[in-house]
Amino acid sequence: xxxxxxxxxxxxxxxxxxxxxxxxEVSITEMNWASNTxxxxxxxxxxxQGYGCDVTIVPSDTVxxxxxxxxxxxxxIVTELWLNSAGEAYLRLEEQGKVERLGKVLDPxxxxxxxxxxxxxxxxxxxxxxxxxxxxPELVGGTFNNCPDGWGCRVVSDNLIRALDLEESxxxxxxxxxxxxxxxxxxxxxxNEEPWFGYYWGPTVPLGKxxxxxxxxxxxxxxxxQKNQTQDVDNPGVSxxxxxxILTSVTTDFKEREPEVADMLSKLTFKxxxxxxxxxxxxxxxxxxxxxxxxxxxxxxxxxxxxxxxxARERLANxxx
Amino acid sequence: xxxxxxxxxxxxxxQWCSEGKSSGPMSMxxxxxxxxxxSAEPASIWExxxxxxxxxxxxxxxxPQSRELTKGLEQGFxxxxxxxxxxxxxxxxxxxxxxxxxxxxxxNTPWWIVIPLLLAVxxxxxxxxxxxxxxxxxxxxxxxxxxxxxxxxxLAIIFVCxxxxxxxxxxxxxxxxRSNSLQRMIIPVLDMLxxxxxxxxxxxxxxxxxxxxxxxxxxxxxxxxxxxxxRLTNLGIRLVDKDVIEAADAFGMTPRQKLYKxxxxxxxxxxxxxxxxxxxxxxAMVVIASLxxxxxxxxxxxxxxxxxxxxxxxxxxxxxxxxxxxxDRVTKASLARINVSQKQ
Numbered sequence: 001x002x003x004x005x006x007x008x009x010x011x012x013x014x015x016x017x018x019x020x021x022x023x024x025e026v027s028i029t030e031m032n033w034a035s036n037t038x039x040x041x042x043x044x045x046x047x048x049q050g051y052g053c054d055v056t057i058v059p060s061d062t063v064x065x066x067x068x069x070x071x072x073x074x075x076x077i078v079t080e081l082w083l084n085s086a087g088e089a090y091l092r093l094e095e096q097g098k099v100e101r102l103g104k105v106l107d108p109x110x111x112x113x114x115x116x117x118x119x120x121x122x123x124x125x126x127x128x129x130x131x132x133x134x135x136x137p138e139l140v141g142g143t144f145n146n147c148p149d150g151w152g153c154r155v156v157s158d159n160l161i162r163a164l165d166l167e168e169s170x171x172x173x174x175x176x177x178x179x180x181x182x183x184x185x186x187x188x189x190x191x192n193e194e195p196w197f198g199y200y201w202g203p204t205v206p207l208g209k210x211x212x213x214x215x216x217x218x219x220x221x222x223x224x225x226q227k228n229q230t231q232d233v234d235n236p237g238v239s240x241x242x243x244x245x246i247l248t249s250v251t252t253d254f255k256e257r258e259p260e261v262a263d264m265l266s267k268l269t270f271k272x273x274x275x276x277x278x279x280x281x282x283x284x285x286x287x288x289x290x291x292x293x294x295x296x297x298x299x300x301x302x303x304x305x306x307x308x309x310x311x312a313r314e315r316l317a318n319x320x321x
Numbered sequence: 322x323x324x325x326x327x328x329x330x331x332x333x334x335x336q337w338c339s340e341g342k343s344s345g346p347m348s349m350x351x352x353x354x355x356x357x358x359x360s361a362e363p364a365s366i367w368e369x370x371x372x373x374x375x376x377x378x379x380x381x382x383x384x385p386q387s388r389e390l391t392k393g394l395e396q397g398f399x400x401x402x403x404x405x406x407x408x409x410x411x412x413x414x415x416x417x418x419x420x421x422x423x424x425x426x427x428x429n430t431p432w433w434i435v436i437p438l439l440l441a442v443x444x445x446x447x448x449x450x451x452x453x454x455x456x457x458x459x460x461x462x463x464x465x466x467x468x469x470x471x472x473x474x475x476l477a478i479i480f481v482c483x484x485x486x487x488x489x490x491x492x493x494x495x496x497x498x499r500s501n502s503l504q505r506m507i508i509p510v511l512d513m514l515x516x517x518x519x520x521x522x523x524x525x526x527x528x529x530x531x532x533x534x535x536x537x538x539x540x541x542x543x544x545x546x547x548x549x550x551x552r553l554t555n556l557g558i559r560l561v562d563k564d565v566i567e568a569a570d571a572f573g574m575t576p577r578q579k580l581y582k583x584x585x586x587x588x589x590x591x592x593x594x595x596x597x598x599x600x601x602x603x604x605a606m607v608v609i610a611s612l613x614x615x616x617x618x619x620x621x622x623x624x625x626x627x628x629x630x631x632x633x634x635x636x637x638x639x640x641x642x643x644x645x646x647x648x649d650r651v652t653k654a655s656l657a658r659i660n661v662s663q664k665q
Binding site for chain 2: 041045049063067089143145148149150151172174175176177178180181184185187188191285286287290291292293294295297298318319
């Protein structure tokens with residue numbers, strides 16, 4: 001009993017001391033795409049150096065991360081959560097009060113859509129709208145590069161294809177097996193200056209690296225887009241993709257434990273253009289995600305210094321100035 | 322001030338170094354040091370960095386960083402890809418035709434022709450009613466749960482790929498068995514094929530061919546699955562009894578007669594074991610092939626994994642297992658028949 005008491009006393013004593021570094025162990029996800037490596041590394045650097053956290057990076061992917069949070073309450077922080085691909089499962093977690101969204105990590109958000117290379121759009125300006133593409137299927141190579149099975153965008157694109165009657169116009173739909181082949185088909189077409197037409201999203205390395213033009217699918221109708229997200233929906237409509245919401249999300253438990261860090265994470269927002277620029281820089285310099293994070297931290301200190309509290313700003317003074 | 326400055330100055334290369342371009346991007350370690358307000362100089366011999374390209378680049382800006390190596394490889398590949406695709410594209414085109422033809426044939430023939438035909442083939446190669454009933458039951462089960470089309474796509478791909486593996490693998494194995502130097506050269510290649518992650522060579526292949534070509538997954542499956550049939554053909558021929566070869570020589574057989582009448586028949590059990598393994602390994606590649614757009618049960622497995630539809634994943638995974646059991650039993654049974662006929 002005495003031991004327990006003294007331990008409690010020690011804890012009580014250590015609280016004022018720890019005020020400077022009052023952050024314990026934190027786990028944060030690192031998703032398997034480039035922009036997320038940057039976000040995770042920037043957040044990790046600030047948490048470790050500014051707030052004295054002991055950060056563990058957990059390599060993951062959207063669906064596994066959400067499942068893990070649901071089942072085990074770990075990891076603490078899910079970065080760059082695309083709401084449209086996390087889906088129902090995530091919203092249910094929010095309802096149960098297990099997780100809390102802190103803020104948009106990308107502003108205005110992710111760009112989704114159907115794209116053609118810009119050289120193609122310059123040569124044939126009529127291809128900038130879906131009507132133009134459907135009137136001249138041979139100019140875009142006669143193929144639509146569709147999302148892999150099991151992706152959120154696949155359902156939407158499939159419904160759009162039915163609504164537009166894309167295949168009637170002479171465009172074959174090619175269903176990719178994975179994101180890797182989708183990206184490399186775009187890359188190889190652009191390398192050879194060949195026509196290409198398909199779905200892609202940003203900010204990503206390919207969209208930062210290659211100059212692509214978005215094909216206008218018409219108006220953005222939120223209710224139609226919502227309806228298109230259900231597989232094989234009756235009478236799908238045509239609506240362009242709205243900007244995708246991308247969140248930083250933490251477990252409720254974590255927010256109670258580390259309010260200071262959570263406050264910083266809620267302010268952690270990148271401009272979508274800044275992120276595209278970083279990704280393009282990353283590719284041009286053959287840099288790793290970690291180096292890209294350093295590039296961001298050294299060049300945009302006025303932006304990220306506003307996320308910090310005073311003590312963290314003090315501890316990071318050497319980098320900030 | 323970096324660790325290996327003295328090395329370059331003692332070699333008299335300072336001039337060359339200072340002409341070099343500035344070093345690469347700042348690393349996280351540099352930033353951490355900057356935050357602590359320290360220089361990056363290592364304090365003791367314990368922290369001596371290995372003289373790697375990056376460490377040498379810190380002392381001498383003209384020395385290339387290791388990222389130049391990967392960049393160089395990429396640019397080299399992009400430079401030769403046009404001439405490469407000129408050679409490889411027509412060479413591999415028949416594979417696309419075979420795969421597309423097999424898929425078309427399998428899917429557009431009505432089920433009441435395909436299933437009896439498959440069962441007839443099973444009976445002819447195994448002469449076992451029991452096995453035929455088992456195969457029939459399995460296929461009917463798959464068809465009953467609406468997985469018939471997917472299973473037939475997978476089966477068509479495996480038939481084509483396994484057939485081509487045998488067609489190419491057996492001659493390679495025979496050539497290997499006849500020449501020790503060829504064997505020394507091919508074995509490292511086989512080791513590489515079995516261990517190299519498929520995406521490492523599949524992504525460059527997309528730059529050579531169109532991604533919509535079915536040969537892409539055909540190549541992935543064949544490169545992985547051809548290994549056992551080559552290895553076991555080589556082994557089987559090398560294991561043929563020396564006395565038998567001597568007897569064949571004594572009868573004055575030509576090398577060709579020796580190969581067809583003595584070595585291959587005696588090596589057949591081993592070759593068939595290789596064929597069995599090849600079929601099983603091509604089935605193992607079904608899911609990976611689906612990542613490069615192969616149709617079939619692999620697509621369902623991927624969908625199950627990605628959407629956390631556990632039921633879909635389990636059912637299609639079990640479908641692959643059923644196909645594996647069928648193919649394994651049938652090839653094993655025909656292998657047993659060959660063994661029995663040889664003993665007589």
